Amino acid sequence: MRYSYIKPRKKTALSKDMQLLFTFFGVTLFMLFLTYSFLVFKDYRFDQTRAEILQEEIDLRKNIQEMKVKIALIENQNILSERVYTKNTVLKDSIHNLFDLVPGRITLSQAKIMENGLVLYGVTPNKDIYNFMLQAPLRSIFHRTYSSFYPLENGWFRFVSTNYIDEESSDEYK
């Protein structure tokens, strides 16, 4: 219901001074509250960050352990690979040496290389050539050497040469 030509002035129970005072205190309290809120927030954020960092640390430690295990495994694999490589090199050299041992007049048909032995199958024109040119070097390498001959129709001999290195020497070789 409005029948007046003008609106009533705004009334307040507080005088100008009191209003100023209350405004001042209000602003101060507001700023304090704002600071308190800011600190509470920062504290909360700090706690949160701390928890995150702790969790991260745990994760990292876990990762380090896993990595250590992986490193050990990789090191073992490395050692194994080196060993395999060395073995392969030795084997390659052995084969190379073996083929160097075999003279041109003797023909090998099969060779079995074992852990501590070597079995050669082949054809030789005669037993002397075998004995002097192949058995002699084989004897210098292996401890025990056994040879068997089978005569062929053309007068040549098929031979089987079985050579062994004794266990002690084999271990040393390893």
Place this chain on the structure above:
Amino acid sequence: MLSKILEALYTKVFINIIVGDTTSIVYVEVVPKGEVTSSYSQSFSTNVLDTEMHDYLKTAMSQSPYHYITILDKSLHQGAVPTCNETKNYVDISTLNSICIDKKWTVYTAQDDIKDLKYEYQSVGLDFIFSPFIILSKFFKDKINSSLSIFALVEEKNISLSIFDNGTFLYAEYLHTQTDDLDDSLMMDTIIDDEEISLDIDDSIDLDDIDADDDIGSLDDFGDIEDLDSDVDIEEFSEAKDIEEIVEEKEVSIDDFNDDYNKFIMIQNAINNFYHDEKYESSFVESIYIADSIGVSEDLKKYLEEEMFLNVRVRKISLEEELSEMARLEIL
């Protein structure tokens, strides 16, 4: 929220100022909890805010921070029109402050006068400025809704006249009887064109010729509503009489011309205007209710009864109390 609580706790002081012709009355009501516990008033022999009145107002204001200063609008350029939306058909609304009442009619006053009033009272401030027409409509609420009558708020020098037909607003005019300002008020209130004034002065009827017979004749014309449009002479006659009245009043002041008669003439003219102005819906009015704030003499009543054949009812009004009640209604 807090201010609402404080407002409810605090005592309210309603300070009402009634400015008369030569005196002003300050009426103070103390309202602690929605009910008036005490009231007092003081009369000052001034019609402007002088030091004494200012001090008195300040003392009253100091009783509570929730004090409301109310004043009755005395603008000569105020009135009311029977519409809320089509006000421009009646008055130029651009320079006026207006309030729509019950979505039926509008009270208005000059913006400049409101500004002047606020300026005059700026040292104490004003909270409410009420139109006397609103006071009148509230005061006669019971009668307004049940009859076709003239309702007049009679003050020392002013008459707020309105006509209601069973709750429907028909017409209103603010009449000022002060001699010095009479020209202005008539110019505004009766909406007379300058040309008409100049033309009609010579043909005007001498006041001495105004007797009961003439009035009866004119009243017959009043009754003949259908002929109003064509009967221009009546309007000219009445307006001419106003002008003659101005001249006469100065002359007869020596004879202590009856102020009530002056009021009667103004009421009569206003009613004439109502009947003749095509903008307003005319109805024949047989009764008048007077809200008497100054002590209307029997003479005015007699004039209205005998010369206009109106049924006159006079009801005493305490303007300051009505004003205070309006302010309370606005706040509480």
